[in-house]
Amino acid sequence: MEWSELEAKCAACHGCALWQTRTNLVFGTGSRTASLMFVGEAPGEQEDLSGIPFVGAAGQLLDKYLEAVGIAREEVYIANILKCRPPRNRDPLPEEQDACIGHLREQVKLIRPKMIVCLGRISAMRLIHPDYRITKEHGQMVKKGAFLLTAVYHPSALLRDASKKEDMYRDMKAIRDTLRTLEAAEPQA
Numbered sequence: 322m323e324w325s326e327l328e329a330k331c332a333a334c335h336g337c338a339l340w341q342t343r344t345n346l347v348f349g350t351g352s353r354t355a356s357l358m359f360v361g362e363a364p365g366e367q368e369d370l371s372g373i374p375f376v377g378a379a380g381q382l383l384d385k386y387l388e389a390v391g392i393a394r395e396e397v398y399i400a401n402i403l404k405c406r407p408p409r410n411r412d413p414l415p416e417e418q419d420a421c422i423g424h425l426r427e428q429v430k431l432i433r434p435k436m437i438v439c440l441g442r443i444s445a446m447r448l449i450h451p452d453y454r455i456t457k458e459h460g461q462m463v464k465k466g467a468f469l470l471t472a473v474y475h476p477s478a479l480l481r482d483a484s485k486k487e488d489m490y491r492d493m494k495a496i497r498d499t500l501r502t503l504e505a506a507e508p509q510a
């Protein structure tokens with residue numbers, strides 16, 4: 322599948338009921354040849370209004386961490402498991418995730434990243450393992466197929482609890498170091 326076909330498929334998707342209440346589809350943004358991909362759970366209010374993932378307060382905090390460790394936002398790709406906003410930012414339902422995960426899989430196939438970083442518990446439970454415990458397992462790297470998977474706290478959790486910020490900074494530095502090692506070992510074509 323090509324990007325244009327996938328974008329059209331998502332735009333026309335009625336796979337769950339969320340297309341009825343969204344303002345905009347939030348497809349994903351960034352480099353389509355990225356070595357590093359971030360995956361959150363679902364768009365929030367600002368994302369729904371703009372059609373761009375991670376642009377609200379949590380997204381701005383993520384940008385600060387990227388900048389702090391020397392990763393440009395344009396260098397990465399950012400998407401969510403759900404492409405449409407759940408009403409009142411409730412957690413995505415399992416059946417909504419089941420309906421939408423195929424779009425994310427197609428994005429991963431097209432991008433072929435070296436590393437995927439789950440933003441928060443829900444993304445990690447879906448992409449790493451179903452009983453993932455973010456407080457215990459954040460920052461741990463898991464090899465899955467052709468790429469490494471890891472998870473960090475969702476930036477909105479850091480907005481609620483500043484005590485997690487030190488762990489986030491440590492994890493982001495480790496992600497950068499691992500990424501640069503992978504890139505050096507196998508430069509992008």
Ligand code: SF4
Nearest residue numbers: 334336337340405421
């Ligand atoms: S959330 Fe995903 S599955 Fe549901 S309507 Fe939107 S694009 Fe389709």
